[in-house]
Each structure stands twice: as C-alpha cells, then as structure tokens.
Amino acid sequence: MSQASPVSRPLQRLAEVSALPAYRGRRAELLTDFYQLTMMYGYFRAGQQDQRVVFDVFYRTNPCGNGYVIAAGLEQVVWYLSNLRFSDEDIAYLRGLQQFSEDFLDELRRFRFTGSLMAVPEGTVVFPNEPLLRFEGRVFELQLIESAVLSFVNHQSLIATKARRIVEAARTNPVAPDGPVIEMGLRRAQNVDASVFGARAAVIGGCVGTSNVLAGQSFNIPVMGTQAHSWIQNFASELDAFRAYAETFPDNVVLLVDTYDVLRSGVPNAITVAKELAEKGVRLSAIRIDSGDLAYLSKRARRMLDAAGLADVGIVASSDLDEFTIRDLVLQGAQITSWGVGTKLVTSYDCPALGGVYKLAAREVNGVMEPCIKISENASKVTNPGKKKVLRFIVDGYASADLIALDDEAFDPSQPLELFDPVHTYKRKTIEDFTIEPLLQPVFQDGELVYELPPLENIRSRVEAQLKLFSSEILRPVNPHEYHVDLSQRLWDLKQRLLHAQRPAGAPR
Amino acid sequence: MSQASPVSRPLQRLAEVSALPAYRGRRAELLTDFYQLTMMYGYFRAGQQDQRVVFDVFYRTNPCGNGYVIAAGLEQVVWYLSNLRFSDEDIAYLRGLQQFSEDFLDELRRFRFTGSLMAVPEGTVVFPNEPLLRFEGRVFELQLIESAVLSFVNHQSLIATKARRIVEAARTNPVAPDGPVIEMGLRRAQNVDASVFGARAAVIGGCVGTSNVLAGQSFNIPVMGTQAHSWIQNFASELDAFRAYAETFPDNVVLLVDTYDVLRSGVPNAITVAKELAEKGVRLSAIRIDSGDLAYLSKRARRMLDAAGLADVGIVASSDLDEFTIRDLVLQGAQITSWGVGTKLVTSYDCPALGGVYKLAAREVNGVMEPCIKISENASKVTNPGKKKVLRFIVDGYASADLIALDDEAFDPSQPLELFDPVHTYKRKTIEDFTIEPLLQPVFQDGELVYELPPLENIRSRVEAQLKLFSSEILRPVNPHEYHVDLSQRLWDLKQRLLHAQRPAGAPR
Known part of the structure; x- marks a missing residue:
C-alpha cells in the first residue's frame, strides 16, 4: 500500500508529543x-x-x-x-x-x-x-469533569485493548509473525472523534498505521492506503486500472484483486503487471483481497504468485476482520502477510463500551x-x-x-x-x-x-x-x-x- | 429532574436550525x-x-x-x-x-x-x-468525500434507529405511555462527537432530552439531570442530601433513592422530604432508581408513595436499560414513569455500526x-x-x-x-x-x-x-x-x- 512510511519502519513518523492544536x-x-x-x-x-x-x-x-x-x-x-x-x-x-x-x-x-x-x-x-x-x-471542580474524563478514558482504553487483541492474533501467524495490522475503520466509526482518537488508541494497542488522514495529521501516525473497487471499475479493464495505479505509485504498488474475480482475473492481471514492472526494475509490493473466503483465496493466490516467481509479493487481507477471524484464518494456513481491520476494531464491535466509573473515595x-x-x-x-x-x-x-x-x-x-x-x-x-x-x-x-x-x-x-x-x-x-x-x-x-x-x-x- | 424545559413541552427549546458555529x-x-x-x-x-x-x-x-x-x-x-x-x-x-x-x-x-x-x-x-x-x-471531489460522508450518515442513522427502538419499547408502558426517554450516555460514548451527535440522533429517534450539556448547547436540545450518588454520600445523611437538593431546585425535585437502600432508606426519606415540601407548597416531582431490580423496587416504591398520598410522584428508572429490558419491565408491571438510557443507546451496544457503503453507479x-x-x-x-x-x-x-x-x-x-x-x-x-x-x-x-x-x-x-x-x-x-x-x-x-x-x-x- 502507499503509505507515509514503509511498514518496515512504521513508527518513525511519530513526532515527539503529537496532536495538532486543533x-x-x-x-x-x-x-x-x-x-x-x-x-x-x-x-x-x-x-x-x-x-x-x-x-x-x-x-x-x-x-x-x-x-x-x-x-x-x-x-x-x-x-x-x-x-x-x-x-x-x-x-x-x-x-x-x-x-x-x-x-x-x-x-x-x-x-x-x-x-x-x-x-x-x-x-x-x-x-x-x-x-x-x-x-x-x-468538589466544585471535580464534579464538573467526571463525564468528560470518563468518556476519554473509557473510549481510548477500550480501543487500545481491542486493538491489542487483534494485534496478538496477527502475531500467531507463522506466515508473517510481524505482519502489520492497519486501522481502517473511519467510515464505520461513531463520528469524527471516534475515528481520530480510535486510530490513536489502535496505535497504542500495536497497529502500525491508519487509513485516516486526519488522525495521521493530528497524531503523526503513518497513513496507508491503495485503491478502492471504484478505481478498478472506472477503467476500461482491470488491467488498465492496475497499470494506471502502478504508474502513479511505482514505489509501493499494491493491487486490489477482488473487483471481478480474484483467481481468474485479479491475480492473473496482477502477475501481468508485476512482470511489466519488473522490466522497469520496479517490484510489485502486494495484492489485496477484500472479499470472499480469505483462507482459500490467499492460499490459491500464493501458489499462483509463487509459480510466477513472485514469492516476495505480499498478500494484504481485509473484510470484516477481528481477532477471532484472524486466528481462524491463521489456523487454516491462510497466506496473509498484513491485515487491514476496520469496523470491528474502531467500534470494538462485540464490546463497544468500557464501563469506567468515577467514585467518591474521600471527603473533607x-x-x-x-x-x-x-x-x-x-x-x-x-x-x-x-x-x-x-x-x-x-x-x-x-x-x-x-x-x-x-x-x-x-x-x-x-x-x-x-x-x-x-x-x-x-x-x-x-x-x-x-x-x-x-x-x-x-x-x-x-x-x-x-x-x-x-x-x-x-x-x-x-x-x-x-x-x-x-x-x-x-x-x-x-x-x-x-x-x-x-x-x-x-x-x-x-x-x-x-x-x-x-x-x-x-x-x- | 432538573431540566431546561419540562418534559411536558420537551422540544420547545429546539431552535430553528440548530448547532453552534463550533x-x-x-x-x-x-x-x-x-x-x-x-x-x-x-x-x-x-x-x-x-x-x-x-x-x-x-x-x-x-x-x-x-x-x-x-x-x-x-x-x-x-x-x-x-x-x-x-x-x-x-x-x-x-x-x-x-x-x-x-x-x-x-x-x-x-x-x-x-x-x-x-x-x-x-x-x-x-x-x-x-x-x-x-x-x-x-470524480476528484466525490472520491475525497466518501469516508466522512459515510461516517456521519452511518453513525447518526444508527443511533436514531436504536433510539427509536428504545422509545417504542417505552411506549408499550400502560403506566405511562408517554413516559419520556432521556439520553444519558456521555460517559460511555466513543468520545466527544459520538456523545454530541449521538444525543442529536437520539432526539431524532424520539428522546425528549439529553444529559449532555454540550449537545444541549450545540443543538438546542433540552438538558436534564438531578444528582449523583456522590452528592448523597457527601452529606451527613441521605435526608440532609435530599433536603439540600430540594432547597436548590424547588421547581423540579427529583431524588435519587438508591444510594443506601431503596425501600428502607431512600423512599422513606423521600416521603419525609415530600411532606416537608408540601408544607411550603412545593411538590416532589419524582424519585429516581439507578440500581437493583427495577420491576420489584418500582412496584414497592409506588405502593409506599401511594400510601403516603404521593400518587402523583413519578418514578425515573435508569441502569443499563435498552429496548429489551424496558419491554420486560413493562410486561412485569414495573411502575416506571420515565426512562434514562445511557450506554446501550449511545453506543448502539448490540449493533454498534451501520454498514452504509458508497458505490459507483455511473461514470462518464x-x-x-x-x-x-x-x-x-x-x-x-x-x-x-x-x-x-x-x-x-x-x-x-x-x-x-x-x-x-x-x-x-x-x-x-x-x-x-x-x-x-x-x-x-x-x-x-x-x-x-x-x-x-x-x-x-x-x-x-x-x-x-x-x-x-x-x-x-x-x-x-x-x-x-x-x-x-x-x-x-x-x-x-x-x-x-x-x-x-x-x-x-x-x-x-x-x-x-x-x-x-x-x-x-x-x-x-
């Protein structure tokens, strides 16, 4: 994926004490x-x-x-x-x-x-x-602040914890034990702050970056992303769309292969582009699969890529992932090398609130x-x-x-x-x-x-x-x-x- | 509860087109x-x-x-x-x-x-x-806006829908078919915007007000609230705490009765205060129960209040309520006249994301x-x-x-x-x-x-x-x-x- 800094040095862009004045x-x-x-x-x-x-x-x-x-x-x-x-x-x-x-x-x-x-x-x-x-x-001051303090601590602690669960699941993957987890839940987040502070908390929990540019700007978190299905659809063919993207971002070519048919169209076209790129000395970084059965498709895609001499091309997976699905995919031998996690992370889908309270402990x-x-x-x-x-x-x-x-x-x-x-x-x-x-x-x-x-x-x-x-x-x-x-x-x-x-x-x- | 406008004219304070410049x-x-x-x-x-x-x-x-x-x-x-x-x-x-x-x-x-x-x-x-x-x-413009538009529409539509489910449940209550539902989830909301726009969406869904003052200020929504357990704890006795509150807000006295023991302390003390207030021509508006079994406690409290000639005193309930608990409480004859709903509403706890998408339909x-x-x-x-x-x-x-x-x-x-x-x-x-x-x-x-x-x-x-x-x-x-x-x-x-x-x-x- 195109990103502000490569996954291999994911946090270098985190500044000293971050956050924009805004x-x-x-x-x-x-x-x-x-x-x-x-x-x-x-x-x-x-x-x-x-x-x-x-x-x-x-x-x-x-x-x-x-x-x-x-x-x-x-x-x-x-x-x-x-x-x-x-x-x-x-x-x-x-x-x-x-x-x-x-x-x-x-x-x-x-x-x-x-x-x-x-x-x-x-x-x-x-x-x-x-x-x-x-x-x-x-008491005058401490009464006022209860609600806001709880909202901040409850929200960010919850998402950091959920992110950690997901990152730990990704680390069980023998295919890529350091395979990065990227937060990409903006569109399903519970409004602006949930996405921005959620991305921050996800990084605390171990994510290496976010798709959310405002979070990237606000907290100096690496931002990452490639292309959507609409990009693929908006060219005469998938091959044209892949070529146009690779021309724009030759440093980090990740191709979304599931718009039409992963194994019969996406991966073959990605291999074609990889070979064209190789002639120019450019490497295909990864393919991305965003639908279908990720275990089956990643294993088949891996074999096709390997057979084409592209053993170093990564496979990015996304599609309703959480810690449980990731663990099951790993157990089934999925050939996934990095993970994009959205809705389930940014909302902490199965437990969307942490019940922190603020209680009187002593009084004068x-x-x-x-x-x-x-x-x-x-x-x-x-x-x-x-x-x-x-x-x-x-x-x-x-x-x-x-x-x-x-x-x-x-x-x-x-x-x-x-x-x-x-x-x-x-x-x-x-x-x-x-x-x-x-x-x-x-x-x-x-x-x-x-x-x-x-x-x-x-x-x-x-x-x-x-x-x-x-x-x-x-x-x-x-x-x-x-x-x-x-x-x-x-x-x-x-x-x-x-x-x-x-x-x-x-x-x- | 103290509130910016009484429940009987709950929405009068909604201005023309609301929202602060902020x-x-x-x-x-x-x-x-x-x-x-x-x-x-x-x-x-x-x-x-x-x-x-x-x-x-x-x-x-x-x-x-x-x-x-x-x-x-x-x-x-x-x-x-x-x-x-x-x-x-x-x-x-x-x-x-x-x-x-x-x-x-x-x-x-x-x-x-x-x-x-x-x-x-x-x-x-x-x-x-x-x-x-x-x-x-x-395409240059429409590509940029996808993520933000989805976040806004997904979040507010979700919470409005969840609020409606809760309001419909409250309307099944024969004890108080118009018993108001108040949004009070700030402390468990997924950060600032989730609480503020969540309160707005809750009002769209049928809530009559919010505890969230920033939401009240931003969207001119009636704000409501009484006192917390810490208030009760911070006086020498529950009775003192009730009296101090009633003195401060004689227009709308709602007393939180579950700090020590609802039936043996809270309700008896509330009745004492109600009688003292009656001598000054002031009416006790309601008691509030925030823990314990709300069906049992509200029925027992109702009988105690009625026996004391306080049949017009309302019973406000809160404590992890959602549409299912409210329906069950109603079915069990709970004597509740208004509902405070927090976590389960503001996070849409059992379904915290709406999966709205943004898809290319035509292209030049x-x-x-x-x-x-x-x-x-x-x-x-x-x-x-x-x-x-x-x-x-x-x-x-x-x-x-x-x-x-x-x-x-x-x-x-x-x-x-x-x-x-x-x-x-x-x-x-x-x-x-x-x-x-x-x-x-x-x-x-x-x-x-x-x-x-x-x-x-x-x-x-x-x-x-x-x-x-x-x-x-x-x-x-x-x-x-x-x-x-x-x-x-x-x-x-x-x-x-x-x-x-x-x-x-x-x-x-």
Missing part, C-alpha cells in the same frame, strides 16, 4: 452531564464549593472477555483540564436555562482546574478495581479528609474507600500481583509479604524478593501540570514492555487466568469497618 | 481514507480529475434486527461539504508525506465542492439497498454517462447500476412498497402498476390508486446549497409521521415483516444486462 486546544467545558452542574450549583448554594474531595476512576469488568485493559486517554484528559474555562457564550447559554443564579455563573467564569491528579501512564496494563486516575481537589469533613464508601445491593459495586495507590509486585521479572493500598502505606521489599484475596480471604500467598512498581504517577499538582506527556511511540513501546511482565495465561484472549488484585490489610480493615458502620439512618436492619 | 463550521477536509487521496492523485495524473461520476450511499442490512432505518446525518454532511477546503497546514502535511506532486497540491488548494447531491431528508424511514444520498460530480465515458455495476462473489453485494431515484407508493394511507427506478422513469398513478421481487421475480403484486412520494430531494446543485435544513424538531416530527405509514408488522422490533423494495422493470433489465456482460477480461468462464 485537538490539543479544543475546549469542552460543557461536555458534562447536566447533573454535574446542578450539583455544583447545590454545593455553591450550600457554601460547600471549596470542600476537598478525592475521586477515583476505575472499571469493574474487563471488556471483550480479555484478562486486562490497556490504559489510554490520559493525554486527552490533560488537554481538557488545561483548557477548562467557560466562554461568554457558555455563560449565556447556561443563563438561558434559567436554573442558575448570577453569582454561580460568576463562579463558573472564574473556573480553572486547580486540583491534583495521579494517573497510570498511557500504555499501562491495568485490572478491574484499580484506580487509573485519582483526583483530589475542590470539618477540615479532615475522611474515607468514603459506596455500598450497593450488588456486592461487586461496593467501592474501595480512602485515598489509595496501586502497587505492582514484580518477582523474578514477572508481575506477581497488584495491591491497592492506602496512600500512606509503605512496604519493605526486604521482608516477605502476605497477600490475600479480598473476597475469599483464605486464599493467601506470601511473596519474597520483590520489587515494587507504583502505578500512579503525578500529573497535576494543585492545578499545575507536572507530567511530561510521552510521545505516542513511547506509549506503544510501554505496552510491549508491560505485557512482557505477565504470563501467557493472563494474556489468553478467551477465558484468561485472573490476575490477582488484592487489598492491603489496612485498606481491607477500613473497608470492613465502613461497610458495617454504613447503615441507612433510621431504617430497620 | 459544530457547523468545523472543518474536516482530511477526514478521509488515505486511498481517496492516492486515487485522486492517480486520476489527476491521468488527466481524469474532471470526469463526471455518480456515487450512491446505501446500506445492505438493517441494524439490530430492526425492520427499517431512520435516516440521519444529512445536516452534518451539508456543513462538511460547505466547509470543504484545504488549509496551508493541510497542504504542508500532505507535502510532508512525499507522495504527491506540487501541481496536485495546487489542485487541492483550489478544491471546492461543486457537485450535486440528492438525499432523503433526515427522519425518513428507509430500507436496505435504497440510495439515501446520490452524489453527481467530478467519452462524454456519455454510463451505468456501472459492481459484481461480487456474494450476490447480495451486487450493486444497482445507473443514476437512480427511490419512490414510495402510498395506497390507502399506507406505504405499499418502495421502488428503485432509473432517474428518468415516470409512473402514471392513474394506471395499475405491477411490482415484482427483484430476486424471486415470480412474486408479483399490482397496485392501483396509489400516490407516489419521491424520497430523494435536491440538496446541492452544482455546488450550490438548494436545501433548507429543517429544525431538529421537524425532523423528529417527520419520524412520527413516517412511521404512521407502515404497518405494525414492519415495525415489530424482533423478526419484523420485510417491507418490499423492488426494482423497476427497466432498472432490473439494465442490471441483468450488465451482470451478464461483466466478465473478467481474458479469464476462462
């Missing part, structure tokens, strides 16, 4: 649920707007049956928080709703994000119930920060109270378990540590000779950005490095082994205490 | 697949850039098992085409890809949309294979427009050739069938007309005394906008009017009866002729 500077102060504004107004009216609170972002269930999630979206959160202010137009709109007082609107006019944020870097492998972002600040009462718990009929929805951190224990180069602990807890790596399952507490294990990786990093401190946004290429590399920490059982795409995420003894005790103390006031037990 | 004026010239640019370059190099072509947008399969689709997204297409020009920044980016010549980049710099567009108005009920948009113009050859067909191994993927129109035949106030015909065909309503199934041609019916509704309307003529964009409220009304044309069998949410979409005899003949003529050149039969 995306970096985009404002979204009203990208919030209306109840955030009504609550902000309530706190303001009660004189409680400066109360300090802690909110955690976490999710409860891995998407798509996967064993983990790849955290993504933090960069978008950083731009958003950095640009948060209300315009005159916003104030006028809110005034028009006739719900808010003028002094509240004045308070909004002064709005700046002055809070603190600890977050896991993008590209980190994370698990259910782990705080991925921890906000601390004025009479000047003291007190831990909060949210109880629920559904035991899995009970939250972990207090200001917390997440630690990853590495033993012999592998992640042994993650521990959610209170922020002020310390663990001595020179001493054995007993960990236990927070539900089935009889399940215990003791680890020794571990190193501790704290997952949460400072991003904002009292409104000041203290985090250097890594280039997209580094985020992508982080994913590869992170995944090496986990055993293949945890990375299995279907029915993976469950990774241990435990609570520290102190946090567990606190949770039990609050659970038993928390009873509806005045209600019968 | 959305109307947004440019997306690089929102395209890279292969569109390589093909444009190929046509340019071949001196073929001014060739005239016709492209159709249509889809092949109804989403979510539905019997139809509600067309949406045209307004976004109109803004996009109106704003299409390349900035210096775009040109610099494309130059940097080192694939294109300077004279091609100059041609891009001069780019304006000068083509013609016929389209079905937003809110039209449409069926598989019907052209929803028909573009005619220079030696100055004459010739029909094109795309053949395929898969018979359902064979396209309908030529420049076409779509006619809806109305008999006795009901839509009897749609007919895809060539653009220059005329049908005489005073004569009987025999229609036939385009695949099983022995299936025939003759209609008489019909009126003809042409579905495609002129939108652009030679680059000039000739269409008045209707206000969102009118689009929403159009949906209601359109659905009245179809029998309940076609509107059934599961296994609906298939509506007839036939081809005219002339179009059918043309298709057969091209199908048999179209054989791979030089290949064995």
